[in-house]
Each structure stands twice: as C-alpha cells, then as structure tokens.
Amino acid sequence: EAIKTVPATISGDFERFMKWADDRRRLKIRTNADTPRDAAQAVAFGAEGIGLVRTEHMFFEGDKIKAIREMIVAKTDDQMKAALDKLEPMQQKDFEGIYEAMEGRPVTIRYLDPPLHEFVPTNPDDIKELAKEMNIGEDELNQVISNLHEVNPMMGHRGSRLAVSNPGIAKMQTAAVIKAALNVNKAHPEWNIVPEIMLPLIGDLAELKYVKKIVTTTADEIIKEAGSDMKYHVGTMIEVPRAALLADEIAKEAEFFSFGTNDLTQLTFGFSRDDAGKFLPQYYSAKIYENDPFARLDQNGVGKLVEMAANLGRQTRPDIKLGVCGEHGGDPASIHFVDKVGLNYVSCSPYRVPIARLAAAQATIENEK
Known part of the structure; x- marks a missing residue:
C-alpha cells in the first residue's frame, strides 16, 4: 500500500531494484503465513512460497477453540473422535484457502506445536463459562x-x-492437509x-x-x-x-529440514525468549553479548549447530531441502550466514x-566474492 502512494517513477525504480535483487540471490524468500490473507500479502511482496504455516493459530478462531477444548477434556475415544471430526473440516477449509492464495507455490505446514494448556482459560469466570459450555463440572x-x-x-x-501421546491429532491434521491439497x-x-508436512520438536x-508412520498411513x-x-x-x-547433533540419522526419514532458530536459540542458550528480556540488557551493557540472539542469529553457537546439521543431513540425503524459519529469516546478517552455509530458503x-x-x-x- 505504501508503494502505491509514492510517485510512479519511484515505484518503478523500486520494482527494477527488486528485480535486480531477485536476479542475483540464491536463497528462495518463503514466508511465515497462517491465513490466506497473510499468504496473499506475502505473494504480493514477492514470496516464493510459505516456509511455516503455524496450524495452532487457526485453532483460536470462532468455533475451533470450542472444538479443541472438547478434545482436551475428552474422557473417551468416542468423545475425542467427535471433537477431532469437528476440527478436521475447519482445518481443511483453512488449508484450501492458503493453497488457493499461493497458486501452486510450495507450502510447508507445521503440525500442532504449543502445549495444550494454551487453549484453556485461566480466569475463574472464563473457566466457569467453559464448564457450562462443555457440560462438565467446574x-x-x-x-x-x-x-x-x-x-x-x-x-x-x-x-x-503431542502426536505420540495423541495420535488422533496428527491423523486429523494429515487428513485436512491431504484433502485440501x-x-x-x-x-x-x-x-x-505437493504438500510439505513438517513435524515439530x-x-x-x-x-x-x-x-511419520501416522502421517504416511493416513495420507496414503x-x-x-x-x-x-x-x-x-x-x-x-x-x-x-x-x-542437530543427530541430523545424519534424522535425515534417513526427513525429506527436508527447517531450522526453527527461535526454539533452537532458546534451547541452546538455556533461557526463554519471554524471560530473557529481564536480564539481557545487562548483558549488552556489560559487553557479554553484542546483539539480541532472538533478533540476530548467534552464528558462533546456534549457527554452528545449523551448519553442522546441514552438512550431516546432506551426507545422508544429498538432495535434502534446507530452510530457516522464524524472525531470523528476515534479518540481513542472519540471511548472510544461512546463504553462506548453503541453505535453500529463508522464511x-x-x-x-x-x-x-x-x-x-x-x-x-558477498559470499561469492
């Protein structure tokens, strides 16, 4: 929208400049998108695919949150199946919208990632209302x-x-992805x-x-x-x-890797992104860290794991597709590093x-120099 408001000559220069950039870059710019609207916006900005669809974001809309809460409180297999049967067509509709918006470009769909407690309320009044909706005791x-x-x-x-302890979730998401495609x-x-299904953590x-067996059995x-x-x-x-340490083994079954550098950074440093803001400023002032590792990839530590895993993965599967998703995928210094390492795309x-x-x-x- 901003581009449309500037003089045509400037807009034209911008488009020529971006064409120059696109003619020279190796990396593909996939994007993180959870809705058809986000996907369409990404395409308008020149994205060549989606590297991360966070399916859990879809569950918070409308009746979906009710259905996933029914799944969480289910006490029998029949109750679980009934809840999942409600969720499947909702997810399928979302995936169809994203596939339509992307017009054949690659789309990588990540299965449910956050812990289930994020879908239930904590406020006593909300709990009381939910108990009434679910027809169970408070x-x-x-x-x-x-x-x-x-x-x-x-x-x-x-x-x-979650998929190991609740296989029905993975079956439901697989059915929704494949039927939508x-x-x-x-x-x-x-x-x-060609659907790309990404299993997290x-x-x-x-x-x-x-x-993977749950996924392939259902999909086939x-x-x-x-x-x-x-x-x-x-x-x-x-x-x-x-x-990352066992990437050569993981690549026996994984057809692609996407480096989730947000969580990889948290687990490598040993502190969470949510809590680190309380003490990281002192680390900057003391010159212990120069940058926020959640904004700019830590090349010495986390980056070493990324490079090692990429090399190990290629040893097992030479044609493995490698990408990075997360906000590091939009940081120039981080992009410079993953291009040097030889990844295929950033999201x-x-x-x-x-x-x-x-x-x-x-x-x-720069890297070719």
Whole structure:
C-alpha cells in the first residue's frame, strides 16, 4: 500500500531494484503465513512460497477453540473422535484457502506445536463459562487444567510429543492437509500441489519414524481412495540441539529440514525468549553479548549447530531441502550466514519479505566474492 502512494517513477525504480535483487540471490524468500490473507500479502511482496504455516493459530478462531477444548477434556475415544471430526473440516477449509492464495507455490505446514494448556482459560469466570459450555463440572474442568500445567511448558508436552501421546491429532491434521491439497489440485491441476508436512520438536529418529508412520498411513489411504497419484513430503524442524547433533540419522526419514532458530536459540542458550528480556540488557551493557540472539542469529553457537546439521543431513540425503524459519529469516546478517552455509530458503513474516529479498541478493554477491 505504501508503494502505491509514492510517485510512479519511484515505484518503478523500486520494482527494477527488486528485480535486480531477485536476479542475483540464491536463497528462495518463503514466508511465515497462517491465513490466506497473510499468504496473499506475502505473494504480493514477492514470496516464493510459505516456509511455516503455524496450524495452532487457526485453532483460536470462532468455533475451533470450542472444538479443541472438547478434545482436551475428552474422557473417551468416542468423545475425542467427535471433537477431532469437528476440527478436521475447519482445518481443511483453512488449508484450501492458503493453497488457493499461493497458486501452486510450495507450502510447508507445521503440525500442532504449543502445549495444550494454551487453549484453556485461566480466569475463574472464563473457566466457569467453559464448564457450562462443555457440560462438565467446574471442579472437573479445574482438574483437567491443573493436569495440563507444566513447570516449564516450553520444554514439555508439546510439538511431536503431542502426536505420540495423541495420535488422533496428527491423523486429523494429515487428513485436512491431504484433502485440501486434493481439492485445490482438482480445481487447478496445472498447479501440481505437493504438500510439505513438517513435524515439530523432533529429537530422535525413532520419534520421527513413529509420528511419520501416522502421517504416511493416513495420507496414503486418502490419496488411494481419491484415485490420485499426488506426491507429498514429510520433514522436520531442527530446533532441539539433539536433532542437530543427530541430523545424519534424522535425515534417513526427513525429506527436508527447517531450522526453527527461535526454539533452537532458546534451547541452546538455556533461557526463554519471554524471560530473557529481564536480564539481557545487562548483558549488552556489560559487553557479554553484542546483539539480541532472538533478533540476530548467534552464528558462533546456534549457527554452528545449523551448519553442522546441514552438512550431516546432506551426507545422508544429498538432495535434502534446507530452510530457516522464524524472525531470523528476515534479518540481513542472519540471511548472510544461512546463504553462506548453503541453505535453500529463508522464511519470515510477510512484511519482512522485501528486506529479506534484498538481503539475500547482497549475501549471494558477498559470499561469492
């Protein structure tokens, strides 16, 4: 919108400048987008795909939050299935909207990542209202919420750990992704959509194999029933340091890696992004750290894990696709580093795409020198 308000000559110069940048950069600028609107905005800014769809953001809208709360308080398999059956078409509709907006460009969909306690209320009045909506006792709901409490939820029951303990969630999300892709592909066969399913917070090959089996069994059945030969890829986020150390093993099952550098930074430094703001200013003034490691990638520590994991992954799977997602994907210095390491794409928020496109071109030129 801002570009439209400036004189045509300046706008034209900007477009020529961005074309110059696009002709020179190696890295693709995928974007983080959770809605069709975000996806369309990213494309308008020149994004070549989506590197991170955070499916949990979809659950907070309208009736979806009610359905996921029904899933959380479910006491029987039938109750769990009923809740998941409500969620599936809602997720499918969201995915269809994103696929439509991206017009055949690659889309990487991350499965449910945050701990379940984020979906339940903490205010007593809200708890009382939810108990009434869910038709359960207030004491019973309080017990459920209490059971969800974790001392350190960032390092607790979240990511693919949810899929191990609740396989129905992964099955539901897989069905929604595949059915959405099939529907949009049917309407637009020229797009040849190939879903990219990303499993978060994996730390072990056996863990990845377990969750991937849930995905592939569900996906293959749906594709077969549709009489389709649609392909899809299953990969993982490298955000647990152990996954970076074992990347050659992880790559046996993962068709792509996306480095979730936000969590990888938290787990490598040993402090959370939410809490670090209380003490990091003192670290800057004492010259212990020069920059906020959540804004600019720590190349010496976290970056070493990224480079090592990329090299190990390529040893096992030479054609593995490698990307980085998170706000580091929009930081010029971080982009310069991941281009040097040889990653294929960076993914950032839609409004940082133009900066990332320019930074990627500058990084390519500089690194080639």
